Amino acid sequence: MSRLPIAITLILIAAGNAQAADNGVAISLVEEKCHLCHGTEGEASSAIYPRLAGQNLDYLRKQLRNFRDGLRKSDTMNEMAKGLTNEQIEALAEYFSAKPALSHRVRDKALAAVGEYIFLKGNKFSGIPSCASCHGQEGLGTDQLPRLAGQHKRYVEDQLQAFDQRVRTNDNTIMYTIASKLTELEIAGVSLYVSGISPGEQASTSK
Numbered sequence: 001m002s003r004l005p006i007a008i009t010l011i012l013i014a015a016g017n018a019q020a021a022d023n024g025v026a027i028s029l030v031e032e033k034c035h036l037c038h039g040t041e042g043e044a045s046s047a048i049y050p051r052l053a054g055q056n057l058d059y060l061r062k063q064l065r066n067f068r069d070g071l072r073k074s075d076t077m078n079e080m081a082k083g084l085t086n087e088q089i090e091a092l093a094e095y096f097s098a099k100p101a102l103s104h105r106v107r108d109k110a111l112a113a114v115g116e117y118i119f120l121k122g123n124k125f126s127g128i129p130s131c132a133s134c135h136g137q138e139g140l141g142t143d144q145l146p147r148l149a150g151q152h153k154r155y156v157e158d159q160l161q162a163f164d165q166r167v168r169t170n171d172n173t174i175m176y177t178i179a180s181k182l183t184e185l186e187i188a189g190v191s192l193y194v195s196g197i198s199p200g201e202q203a204s205t206s207k
């Protein structure tokens with residue numbers, strides 16, 4: 001065998017490894033520390049654990065740093081994020097944000113319709129702005145704002161209550177004001193509605 005192909009092969013292997021390294025960091029961390037609750041694909045094994053698949057990159061990065069630094073309180077996640085470096089957080093945020101998002105099948109259409117109204121139009125009688133004005137017509141969020149589309153209903157409900165009771169305080173100025181005005185029916189409705197928005201679906205404003 002001549003020397004040239006070997007040299008080229010080594011370069012190719014090295015390049016391949018460097019590319020795989022970031023992903024490799026994430027995959028081993030996910031398998032070691034996250035998959036039990038959030039799933040290897042970010043699908044989440046139970047409705048009390050948030051789906052991370054397709055969640056927005058900057059939002060994931062911020063929440064993980066806030067858990068690590070104790071700014072967002074959670075018995076479970078403060079422990080899980082303890083000691084993660086910024087590089088590991090970056091790799092994890094990239095890993096989960098790149099996974100394809102999922103959605104739920106909604107059975108109670110009447111309840112979801114209450115939620116759709118709140119989501120798209122808010123409630124002018126109690127001063128609730130439409131969720132869509134920040135989280136987007138399709139619930140996709142923005143870089144900093146969380147995606148709600150396809151999230152577990154139960155997790156969304158829990159978070160709205162956590163904002164209302166000021167348990168979630170890392171960045172709750174806006175969401176506290178909103179959550180404190182939502183009735184139980186509206187919370188159940190809007191959480192059900194967003195859980196059923198499927199990827200790429202165009203929410204209809206005419207309803």
Ligand code: HEC
Pocket residue numbers: 029030033034035036037038048049050052055060063064073074075076077080081092146
């Ligand atoms: C034992 C279960 C468990 C494990 C393991 C776990 N999590 Fe969590 N995770 C939770 C729970 C519960 C919440 C909801 C936190 C809350 O607000 O109380 C959460 C929330 C999150 C959130 C916030 C999502 C959002 O929409 O705001 C992120 C990001 C996250 N976890 C990432 C991770 C990563 C990355 C790992 C691995 C390093 C991990 N989690 C390991 C249970 C777990």
Ligand code: HEC
Pocket residue numbers: 050118119128129130131132133134135144145146147148156159160170171172174175178190
């Ligand atoms: C004015 C902008 C704004 C409006 C309107 C708004 N939100 Fe939010 N929402 C935010 C921001 C900002 C955050 C992220 C807070 C953080 O970074 O901790 C958030 C976070 C959330 C979360 C947490 C998601 C997660 O993954 O943990 C839920 C659930 C939520 N909003 C639901 C709603 C619902 C339902 C409505 C409508 C009734 C609504 N929001 C209206 C700005 C808004």
